[in-house]
Amino acid sequence: MKNNETVRPVPIIDHVGIAVNSIEAAVPGWAAVLGGPPSGEERVDSEGVRVAFFGSGYGRIELLEPLDDRSPIARHLARRGPGVHHVCLEVADLDATLRRAEAEGWSPIPPPVRPGAEGTRIAFLHPRTTGGVLLELREASGAG
Numbered sequence: 001m002k003n004n005e006t007v008r009p010v011p012i013i014d015h016v017g018i019a020v021n022s023i024e025a026a027v028p029g030w031a032a033v034l035g036g037p038p039s040g041e042e043r044v045d046s047e048g049v050r051v052a053f054f055g056s057g058y059g060r061i062e063l064l065e066p067l068d069d070r071s072p073i074a075r076h077l078a079r080r081g082p083g084v085h086h087v088c089l090e091v092a093d094l095d096a097t098l099r100r101a102e103a104e105g106w107s108p109i110p111p112p113v114r115p116g117a118e119g120t121r122i123a124f125l126h127p128r129t130t131g132g133v134l135l136e137l138r139e140a141s142g143a144g
Contacts, residue, residue, distance in 0.1 A: 012090040014138050015060040019076050019085040023052050023065045046115050088136035
């Protein structure tokens with residue numbers, strides 16, 4: 001590395017999203033493995049899901065249950081069944097990160113910025129442009 005190059009920190013994985021048919025049915029197994037009940041549950045109407053988070057801080061597990069058949073999670077479950085849905089990275093500045101991603105040919109899924117769980121701003125990058133990974137970008141609390 002040249003002396004004038006900036007070293008970027010390792011990305012922070014905020015959470016891994018797991019699509020489930022039923023949070024009630026999924027929680028006991030996850031709680032047994034993770035050592036306790038979910039740290040929180042809420043509805044995210046903008047995404048058509050009910051979510052349950054395990055843990056706090058970084059590296060959490062998020063269970064996603066569709067609210068109805070029109071939910072992106074319902075479509076995911078119909079096509080692929082339960083399992084990993086997305087990886088979420090925390091970013092300091094969502095708008096700047098989206099501009100850099102788009103400059104590299106990575107496409108946001110409309111709407112590009114939307115409300116997410118816990119009152120945060122989020123965006124999703126389409127897996128066709130990210131090498132097959134649905135990537136959620138979550139702006140760090142207090143940013144924006």
